[in-house]
Amino acid sequence: MKTETTVHGLAASLQTARSTKKLIGFVPTMGNLHEGHLSLVREAKKICDVVVVSIFVNPTQFGPNEDFENYPRSWEQDSQLLVDVGCDIIFAPPVEQIYTTQPVITRIQVTEITEILCGLSRPGHFDGVALIVTKLFNIVQPHYAFFGQKDFQxxxxxxxxxxxxxxxxxxxxxxxxxxxxxLALSSRNGYLNDQERAIAPTIYQSLRQAEQALHTGTILTEVLEGIRISLLEAGFSVDYVEAFTPHLKPVQSTDTEVVLFVAAKLGTTRLIDNLHVKLMTA
Amino acid sequence: MKTETTVHGLAASLQTARSTKKLIGFVPTMGNLHEGHLSLVREAKKICDVVVVSIFVNPTQFGPNEDFENYPRSWEQDSQLLVDVGCDIIFAPPVEQIYTTQPVITRIQVTEITEILCGLSRPGHFDGVALIVTKLFNIVQPHYAFFGQKDFQxxxxxxxxxxxxxxxxxxxxxxxxxxxxxLALSSRNGYLNDQERAIAPTIYQSLRQAEQALHTGTILTEVLEGIRISLLEAGFSVDYVEAFTPHLKPVQSTDTEVVLFVAAKLGTTRLIDNLHVKLMTA
Structure with a gap:
């Protein structure tokens, strides 16, 4: 496994793969890897010849009061995990390799689907995601890129x-x-103390109960309220509990699938999760 | 010369060139070609193996009260000119090939350098330019792309x-x-009637006189005012007469180069021009 820290170095490392038409797979991460990331690398290994994993804690996707400075960095452990799982190249650039001019004067905004859910709670977050993903795609030029559904939006x-x-x-x-x-795996789970960690699975449990309720005919608004109450009772402060279609449109009465979305905090730790539910049709 | 009207067709046309590592040159245009465009194609021919010219009147770079509907289209003539100049592939997609979803929900904004000059007079124009250029670059994937300095910004x-x-x-x-x-060549020159066409060269003449004045020590503000007066006297309505550094920063007293920018209207036709001037240093 190679580690590259510069855009030019990565290009050089990928040159042979590219010119011999190898399929390049890409897993962008912010490091602090867990089984969720590793499963993406395994997925990539299945269909690609060369797998690149980037580790880059992207400043532009954190808000001013968010956890950029404290976001967990664990280079030694990440590196070992990636060797074990068969990653070919780690791309771990310093910030100034990616943002050569400060401040960054180009913005990418995906509108509409970012004007709900985490887009509302974290202003600018998805602009930062859009920018770094575009940059990394252009740098790595992969055939496939792998993301986890935990971050549905x-x-x-x-x-x-x-x-x-x-x-x-x-x-x-x-x-x-x-x-x-x-509990959905997330690097931010590491922020939880023992007591919070014990409570955290309530999110997924309440989503599964909601699925059951929808299957037994409970109406959506009542189901969402049920999730909210479960979370509040467990000690969460709730950011949102909402449902949208899989295309992130408002749910209509004729829809046969919905995605339930939760964002909630335990102490200062913000957790998100979602569940794709097929509705029973009459 | 081939003509492609779909993204897939273009990709297929370029596949051999790409896999045999030919250098691909790209000249994006909105058609209604003139010698300015053709000079770019000739330039491209010098350093590239395959030259693609796109003809696409991009709706997203026109404001609601601008000339999108009336922008001159001249397919037969453009096509013949491109054959003559040795273009290899014309990419002339219909709007729905480029904008597959309506409305377009992704925006690209280059800030700062678009907050002056034409960016002020034509709100949203450079967002439209940024989006279409990014899309076309990703579709064509050229090694080199060619633009005229008339559109300095x-x-x-x-x-x-x-x-x-x-x-x-x-x-x-x-x-x-x-x-x-x-007179700087522009597709919009075709909108001018004979009388306006006779007046139009005043823009460049006033820029050259301004250069002379700067070389003989006249201060910049006075020089800019001189251009404005010449244009008003000739019958233009002036949009802007300004100077910036070649990097589009405000001019400082220590700068040794400036670019003079003019946008002015004759009737409803908006013309722009610019002149890069090296200042005499003491």
Whole structure:
């Protein structure tokens, strides 16, 4: 496994692969890798010849009061995990390799689908995501890029970006990887103390109960309220509990699938999760 | 010469060139070609193996009260000119090939350098330019792309975009091509009636006089005022007469080069021009 820290170095490392038409797979990460990331690398290994994993804590996707400075960095451990899982190249650039001019004067905004959910709670977040993803895609020029469905809205933004900017990469979204108790894996889980960690699975449990309720005919608004109450009772402060279609449109009475979305805080730690539910049709 | 009207068709046409590592040159145009465009194609022919010219009147770079509907289309003539000049592929897509979803929900904004000059007079124009240029670059994937310095601010926006989005294309900017009387060639010159066409060269004449005045020590503000007066006396309505550094920063007393910019209307026809002036240093 090679590690590259510069754009030119990465290009050089990929040159042979590119000229011999190897399929290049790309897993963008902010490091602090967990089984969710590793499952994406395994997925990439299945269909690609060369797998690049980027580790880059992207400043532009953090708000001014968010956890950029404290976001967990764990280079030694990440590096070992990536060797073990068969990653070919780690791309771990310093900030100034990616943002050569400060301040960054180009913005990319995917509108509409970012004006809900985390787009409302984290102003500018998806602009930062759109910019870094576009940059990294142009730097790595992969055939496939892999994202986790835990960040459902992010996947939607990235797919929209690929379509709207004619980026020549195919986006593969993989199922959320969960702890045994159902908690969606996330680097931010590391912020939780023992007590919070014990409460955290309530998010997924309440989503699954909601699915059951929808299947037994409870109306959507009542189901969402049920999730909210479960979370509040467990000690969360709730950011949002909402439902949209899989294309992030408002749910209509004729829809046969919905995605339930939750963002909630335990102490200062913000957790998100979602569940894609097929509705029973009459 | 081939003509392609779909993204897939173009990709297929370029496949051999790409896999045999031919250098691909790209000249994006809105058609209604003149010698300025053709000079870019000739430039491209010099350093590239395959030259693609796009003809696409991009709706997103026109304001609601601008001339999108009336923008001159001249397919037969353009096509013949491109054969003559040795263009290899014309890419002439219909709007729905480029904008597959309506409305377009992704925006690209190059800030700062678009907050002056034509960016002020034509709100949203450079967002439209940034989006279409990014899309076309991703569709054509050229090694080199060619632009005319007549659209100085556009060239700056495109270069910024390439840097900020890590697009792998090199931008070549060529000198403005002018009529014998100095008028910068532009598709919009076709809107001028005979009387207006006779007055139009005043723009370039006043820029050259301004250069002389700067060389003989006249201060910049006075020189700009001189241009404005010449234009008003000739019958223009003046949009702007300004100077910036070649990097589109405000001019400082220590600068040794400035670019003089003019936008002015004759009737409903808006003309722009610019002149890069090296200042005499003491």
């Amino acid at each position: 992010q996947v939607a933004v990235v797919k929209q970006l690929v379509q709207d900017l004619n980026l020549s990469v195919e986006i593969i979204a993989s199922a959320t990887i969960r702890a045994e108790d159902g | 556009q060239v700056a926006v495109v270069k910024q975009l390439v840097q900020d989005l890590n697009l792998s294309v090199e931008i070549i900017a060529s000198a403005t091509i002018r009529a014998e009387d100095g």
